[in-house]
Amino acid sequence: MEVITAVASDLGDVIDDVNTLQVIPLKGAMTNEVFQINWPTKNDGDLRKVLVRLYGEGVDVFFDRDEEIRTFECISKHGQGPRLLARFTTGRVEEFIHARTLSASDLRDPEISSLIASKMREFHKLHMPGTKKAHIWQRMRKWVGEAKSLCSPKEIKNFGLDNLDEEISILEKELCEGYQEIGFCHNDLQYGNIMMDEETRSITIIDYEYASYNPIAYDLANHFCEMAADYHSDTPHVLDYSKYPELEERQRFIRTYLGSEGKKPSNAKVNQLVIAVEKYTLANHIFWGLWGLISSYVNKIDFDYKEYARQRFQQYRLTKPTLLDSPSIVTQNETVNGSLPLASCV
Numbered sequence: 001m002e003v004i005t006a007v008a009s010d011l012g013d014v015i016d017d018v019n020t021l022q023v024i025p026l027k028g029a030m031t032n033e034v035f036q037i038n039w040p041t042k043n044d045g046d047l048r049k050v051l052v053r054l055y056g057e058g059v060d061v062f063f064d065r066d067e068e069i070r071t072f073e074c075i076s077k078h079g080q081g082p083r084l085l086a087r088f089t090t091g092r093v094e095e096f097i098h099a100r101t102l103s104a105s106d107l108r109d110p111e112i113s114s115l116i117a118s119k120m121r122e123f124h125k126l127h128m129p130g131t132k133k134a135h136i137w138q139r140m141r142k143w144v145g146e147a148k149s150l151c152s153p154k155e156i157k158n159f160g161l162d163n164l165d166e167e168i169s170i171l172e173k174e175l176c177e178g179y180q181e182i183g184f185c186h187n188d189l190q191y192g193n194i195m196m197d198e199e200t201r202s203i204t205i206i207d208y209e210y211a212s213y214n215p216i217a218y219d220l221a222n223h224f225c226e227m228a229a230d231y232h233s234d235t236p237h238v239l240d241y242s243k244y245p246e247l248e249e250r251q252r253f254i255r256t257y258l259g260s261e262g263k264k265p266s267n268a269k270v271n272q273l274v275i276a277v278e279k280y281t282l283a284n285h286i287f288w289g290l291w292g293l294i295s296s297y298v299n300k301i302d303f304d305y306k307e308y309a310r311q312r313f314q315q316y317r318l319t320k321p322t323l324l325d326s327p328s329i330v331t332q333n334e335t336v337n338g339s340l341p342l343a344s345c346v
Contacts, residue, residue, distance in 0.1 A: 003088050004037060004050075010085070013041050013048055022047075026101075027232060029192065030295070030303050031209060032056050036096065049096035050085060058298025061146055062291065063209050071128065071208045078126055081206055097204055099195040104230040107191050107223075108245075110252070116194060117253045118260035119203040120223070124183030124216050132182050135212040136283055137172045141165060143290040150297040159293060159313055164286070171282055174324055175215075179276035185219035186211050190226040217273060220257070221280035224250060225288075237304040239311045250274055279323050285316035 001018060008015045015021065022038040033054040038047045055065070069092075075081045082095035106112050144164050148156055156162060186193070187210040195204045228239040245253070254273050258265035292309030299305065 003086050003093060004039075004052075007050060007085050007093050008039060008048065011048060013039065015039055026051075030231070030301055030305075031059050031062070031299070032091070033301070037093075049098075051082070051094045051096050052091060053094060054091040056299050056301060059209075059295075061294060061298060062143075068209050068211075071211050074128055075126065075208060075211075080123065080126065081204060081208070097195055097206070099197040099202075099204060102191040102194045102196060104191050104227075104232070106194075106196075107227050108243075108249075112196065113249075113253055114256045115196070115201060115203045116223070117256040119205060120186075120189070120219065121257050121260045123186060123205055124219065126184045128184045128213070130213055132213050134176075134182065134214050134218075136187075136214050136218060136287060137168060139212075140168050140283070140287055140290060143287075143294060144168070147290050147293045150294060155293075159289075159309070160317075164290075168286065171286070171324075175276075175279055175283065178279065179215070179217055179272055181216050182213055183216045183219070184211065185214040185216065185222075187214060187219060187222060189219065189223040190229060190231070192231060215276075215280065217276040218280045218283055220254065220273070220277045222284050224253075224277065225281055225284050237308040237311075239308070239315070241315060247274070250277070282316055282320055282323055285312045285319075289313040289316065 004021070005015050020039050024036040024038070026034040026036055033056070035052045035054070037050050037052050040046070041048050069084070069087070072081070073084055076083050082097050084092060085095060086093040102112070107116070144161060147159075148161050151159070151161065160167075186205055186208065188207065189205070193205060193207045195206060196202070197204075224245055227245055228241045228243050230236065230240075251270055251274055254277070255265060255270050258269060258273065289309045289312035292305040292312060295303075296305035296309065
């Protein structure tokens, strides 16, 4: 209340009675708890809206909170996201963006997908503090150690953690030989972190906790992998890889992404990035598999993190042989005998 009252005062409002506050929990967040807070302004009938983010317990293992705040403020100065209105020990208050959060189905809308592709290119070109190199490999190795320290010997064996350092090294060597444009990546581009103004059709990318410099192919792969998820369903942890975008859809997205700065990309360049993105889905599966496994021990949000992790590791092992052994463009959404999705060349 002290923080909200101070924020209200800064915005020219006065909160006399706590009962005038309207608190709306926002679903779909898996690292923090997020709330929309409304209160009446001096103008009759008008409501002031802010967003309050309560940090999840134990999630500091994933990122440095102070660094994330610096990223948040820097991105805000670039005009790319909400303003930071206040900080407190266990959370912060952000400007409420008057736009709607996208849904899982929105990612498949060709018009919206095109807008996202252009915004991603703009985001990747941001000049941010930090070393312009891939950060995913070091982060994953750190998380392997964290996961081993939390898991039982049986879980370490079941999830293949003993061999994961070697897997990551092999993957790093293989992927670093291909397309390696480095940009400032969001690294968690699920639909809940993308907002759209219905009137202007402008896209805003929010939540930068995992953001860092990385290969742009990794970030594009992350976005494609997120199309298998619906975090607002009755089973938000279940992934359906039959929803992974087909080759034509991926090519269209990447063509728009590369061409968003005005120069039409060649087919060769589009296909080069399509192939690199498919290979980087493997790094995504390990990254979020480890995230799910660690989260099952440190986060209290109602989400089956361990089952989510199992699916990511399983998809990694199913797709790895084809993705690493073939230079062809690969898809992840074909189904064998109507069961688990396997990779195949197209």
